Amino acid sequence: MSTLTAQKTSFAAVLWDYLTTVDHKKIGKLYLYGGAFFFLLGGLEAVIIRIQLIKPENDFISAGLYNEMITMHGTTMIFFAATPLLLGLMNAIMPLQIGARDVAFPFVNALGFWLFLFGGIMLNVSWLTGGAPDAGWTAYAPLSTTSPGHGVDYYVLGLQLSGAGTLMGGINFLVTIVNMRAPGMTFMRMPLFTWTTFITSVLILFAFPALTVGLFLLMFDRMFGSAFFDTALGGNSIIWQHLFWIFGHPEVYVLILPVFGVFSEIFATFSKKRLFGYTAMVFATILIGFLGFMVWAHHMFTVGMGPVTNSIFAIATMAIAVPTGIKIFNWLLTLWGGNITINSAMLWALAFIPSFTIGGMTGVMVASSVADYQYHDTYFVVAHFHYVIVGGVVFGILAACHYWWPIMFKRVLNEKLGKWAFWNFFIGFHMTFFIQHFLGLMGMPRRYWVFLENQGLDLGNLISSVGALFMSIGVIIFLYNAIYCWFKGDPAPQDPWDARTLEWAVDKSVPYYNFKQLPLVRGLDPLWIEKMEGNGKMTPAEPVGDIHMPHGSILPFLMTVGFFIASFGFIYQTVNDIAYIFLFGGMGLALGCMLVRSLKDDHGYHITKEELEKEAD
Amino acid sequence: MSHDHSLNPEVMPQHPEKATLEGKNKFLGLWFFLGGETVLFASLFGTYLALKNSTAGGPTSQDLFGLELVFLMTMLLLTSSLTSVYAMYHMKNNDFKKMQLWLGITGLLGIAFLGCEIYEFYHYIHEFGFTFRSSAFGSAFYALVGFHGGHVLFGLCWLSAIMIRNAKRGLNLYNAPKFNTFSLYWHFIDVVWVFIFTVVYLMGKVA
Numbered sequence: 001m002s003t004l005t006a007q008k009t010s011f012a013a014v015l016w017d018y019l020t021t022v023d024h025k026k027i028g029k030l031y032l033y034g035g036a037f038f039f040l041l042g043g044l045e046a047v048i049i050r051i052q053l054i055k056p057e058n059d060f061i062s063a064g065l066y067n068e069m070i071t072m073h074g075t076t077m078i079f080f081a082a083t084p085l086l087l088g089l090m091n092a093i094m095p096l097q098i099g100a101r102d103v104a105f106p107f108v109n110a111l112g113f114w115l116f117l118f119g120g121i122m123l124n125v126s127w128l129t130g131g132a133p134d135a136g137w138t139a140y141a142p143l144s145t146t147s148p149g150h151g152v153d154y155y156v157l158g159l160q161l162s163g164a165g166t167l168m169g170g171i172n173f174l175v176t177i178v179n180m181r182a183p184g185m186t187f188m189r190m191p192l193f194t195w196t197t198f199i200t201s202v203l204i205l206f207a208f209p210a211l212t213v214g215l216f217l218l219m220f221d222r223m224f225g226s227a228f229f230d231t232a233l234g235g236n237s238i239i240w241q242h243l244f245w246i247f248g249h250p251e252v253y254v255l256i257l258p259v260f261g262v263f264s265e266i267f268a269t270f271s272k273k274r275l276f277g278y279t280a281m282v283f284a285t286i287l288i289g290f291l292g293f294m295v296w297a298h299h300m301f302t303v304g305m306g307p308v309t310n311s312i313f314a315i316a317t318m319a320i321a322v323p324t325g326i327k328i329f330n331w332l333l334t335l336w337g338g339n340i341t342i343n344s345a346m347l348w349a350l351a352f353i354p355s356f357t358i359g360g361m362t363g364v365m366v367a368s369s370v371a372d373y374q375y376h377d378t379y380f381v382v383a384h385f386h387y388v389i390v391g392g393v394v395f396g397i398l399a400a401c402h403y404w405w406p407i408m409f410k411r412v413l414n415e416k417l418g419k420w421a422f423w424n425f426f427i428g429f430h431m432t433f434f435i436q437h438f439l440g441l442m443g444m445p446r447r448y449w450v451f452l453e454n455q456g457l458d459l460g461n462l463i464s465s466v467g468a469l470f471m472s473i474g475v476i477i478f479l480y481n482a483i484y485c486w487f488k489g490d491p492a493p494q495d496p497w498d499a500r501t502l503e504w505a506v507d508k509s510v511p512y513y514n515f516k517q518l519p520l521v522r523g524l525d526p527l528w529i530e531k532m533e534g535n536g537k538m539t540p541a542e543p544v545g546d547i548h549m550p551h552g553s554i555l556p557f558l559m560t561v562g563f564f565i566a567s568f569g570f571i572y573q574t575v576n577d578i579a580y581i582f583l584f585g586g587m588g589l590a591l592g593c594m595l596v597r598s599l600k601d602d603h604g605y606h607i608t609k610e611e612l613e614k615e616a617d
Numbered sequence: 618m619s620h621d622h623s624l625n626p627e628v629m630p631q632h633p634e635k636a637t638l639e640g641k642n643k644f645l646g647l648w649f650f651l652g653g654e655t656v657l658f659a660s661l662f663g664t665y666l667a668l669k670n671s672t673a674g675g676p677t678s679q680d681l682f683g684l685e686l687v688f689l690m691t692m693l694l695l696t697s698s699l700t701s702v703y704a705m706y707h708m709k710n711n712d713f714k715k716m717q718l719w720l721g722i723t724g725l726l727g728i729a730f731l732g733c734e735i736y737e738f739y740h741y742i743h744e745f746g747f748t749f750r751s752s753a754f755g756s757a758f759y760a761l762v763g764f765h766g767g768h769v770l771f772g773l774c775w776l777s778a779i780m781i782r783n784a785k786r787g788l789n790l791y792n793a794p795k796f797n798t799f800s801l802y803w804h805f806i807d808v809v810w811v812f813i814f815t816v817v818y819l820m821g822k823v824a
Contacts, residue, residue, distance in 0.1 A: 174645075178645060179642055180642075217756075227750065227753045228753060230753065233673045235753040246660070598775070603624070
């Protein structure tokens with residue numbers, strides 16, 4: 001069977017290729033495009049929020065629309081921007097880092113992406129059908145169960161779709177890392193980004209099902225008349241808070257751990273040093289992952305759980321500062337005495353350390369359950385979580401983009417534009433959020449539509465809104481950089497950063513089978529070892545032979561479309577029986593695709609040795 | 618075709634379900650999936666425990682449950698787990714017919730279990746007016762036990778699909794992992810039922 005088919009270039013061919021692809025590199029890019037789109041959408045919502053709060057008693061948008069904006073901003077940024085952007089990076093890079101030719105379940109990988117994308121579309125369709133969800137991104141019951149209209153229904157179904165996709169991605173990465181490492185790539189030789197992908201996947205696996213159940217209960221209450229959160233029939237709305245945060249707290253580590261991995265790679269590469277305290281970094285990652293499941297109730301200190309429960313969760317929360325501190329010091333000591341290059345990737349990484357540390361310090365402050373009664377639901381908390389999520393996750397994603405752009409898009413991003421984007425965003429970020437600590441301490445509650453004048457809040461809010469402008473300019477410059485390099489950039493050289501890990505040993509054309517011969521890994525930083533010994537490239541672990549590859553398939557896309565249609569059926573069966581057609585039709589399509597997948601043999605195909613050798617010429 | 622030969626070796630290996638990389642991946646992937654399922658059911662159990670006394674004046678667990686039927690259901694499902702072990706034993710000996718026979722028995726026991734469960738729900742709804750909507754206890758009960766029943770139903774559909782699909786061509790290294798993952802899934806369903814039997818029915822009737 002011939003595999004090296006002629007180059008197809010028509011638009012329809014490219015579209016079909018991406019609709020049916022099971023290649024982890026293409027799926028990684030799709031995740032990045034999708035995540036970037038929702039990041040811009042969420043950013044736009046943030047700007048609208050800041051415009052509304054630029055002056056006292058502003059009436060830029062109505063109170064109802066404001067509630068929709070804050071809900072959609074939070075939901076979009078967490079579930080449809082940060083998470084998929086990270087999954088995209090993991091997809092694009094992790095298999096290369098361990099010397100694998102693909103992930104363990106390429107078909108499921110594609111399904112995970114489509115579920116995320118259609119989940120995001122589902123959520124945003126609500127803007128057009130009578131109002132977006134407005135119960136906050138946490139959708140606390142009974143606010144969410146009694147919210148009129150269908151907004152919250154879209155929230156439930158959109159998150160259910162994308163949550164299922166993320167769960168599949170997590171299982172896929174776990175199996176890939178356990179079963180598909182190249183010869184010699186032992187666990188303790190894995191790059192930190194692979195390690196953090198691994199632990200993140202464990203968190204996804206054990207955290208997302210709690211959200212699944214929470215969303216089911218909310219869906220049953222809203223659409224099928226059950227009484228989980230209805231106190232009149234004995235329900236208990238606190239159950240939602242527990243389920244949401246049993247998922248929600250590990251979720252913040254799902255976001256931060258991968259970027260810890262990114263920064264570990266960047267600091268080592270641009271300091272020309274082995275990562276300081278590699279073993280401690282690995283165990284700190286595991287410890288953070290473990291403790292991440294022990295602290296969910298610190299979001300609920302003011303619910304009335306009692307002093308004993310509050311104290312236990314407060315202490316467990318503060319304990320997380322220990323492994324995180326280990327990481328901060330290890331990064332500093334990696335820099336210490338290194339031969340440091342400062343470029344855009346490194347700027348984001350260097351800026352991350354103080355920014356994230358501020359977020360960590362306020363984290364310990366809000367972890368103190370007694371003091372939290374003052375901080376709770378004020379802008380202090382808003383400032384805290386934006387410092388860790390923007391100062392940590394967004395900085396990390398942008399650093400990773402600069403660092404891995406040559407592998408993902410075969411271009412090096414423009415340094416000058418990169419630095420302009422960085423300084424705008426960095427200054428804007430601290431302007432926007434540093435002042436919010438003080439707004440919070442002065443008592444400004446979060447999620448309020450307006451504030452009164454002459455209460456000491458006017459100037460702070462103005463500064464915060466101006467900062468958001470700088471952040472927007474930074475994002476626009478970054479986007480311009482990406483588009484500029486797409487069309488005008490020079491092809492990236494092989495290994496532009498003189499890097500250390502296996503992904504830079506892949507031929508710069510990044511063939512779809514990744515490695516013609518699987519590399520032999522002889523230690524931590526395998527490429528660096530070969531460079532130091534004068535080999536310059538990896539020693540193959542096998543002779544050139546047939547490579548087994550999976551077939552592409554349209555089924556993941558069709559299956560997702562089925563679930564998407566069925567979601568509308570679920571939402572509208574409460575008001576119109578015609579919706580049952582969509583419900584059963586959509587589920588029939590999705591389950592039918594699953595049946596086809598199960599019954600139809602798919603053995604994949606082989607790239608023969610001769611084809612590989614011919615291609616090399 | 619080279620892969621046809623490699624998937625149909627002349628002598629089957631001792632563990633046909635884990636002889637290929639795809640088989641190993643499916644095996645490990647299903648274990649991880651069951652880890653996630655554990656959290657899913659744990660969340661439902663937690664919800665049930667929080668709401669089991671919230672009867673809103675309706676029937677309580679003491680009024681509703683009859684241990685005779687539940688005992689029968691437990692026996693049916695536990696036995697079906699045993700018969701799926703026999704099936705896997707015959708798979709490892711490359712005895713396809715006996716494997717299909719025991720899988721068939723597993724399926725029939727599963728159908729009998731599901732029949733009992735449907736009768737049970739019907740009984741509660743029509744004799745006691747105890748529904749998904751009547752109280753928070755009702756919601757939690759039907760959600761937990763119903764999710765389990767849904768898993769049984771999905772397992773039965775899955776089992777029939779792979780049994781019918783492979784009926785004529787026998788065992789090979791491509792379908793052996795499929796039978797094996799089904800068996801793992803089925804054991805998990807069984808374990809969840811043991812917890813439901815204890816937490817829902819025994820504690821509901823005795824405690």
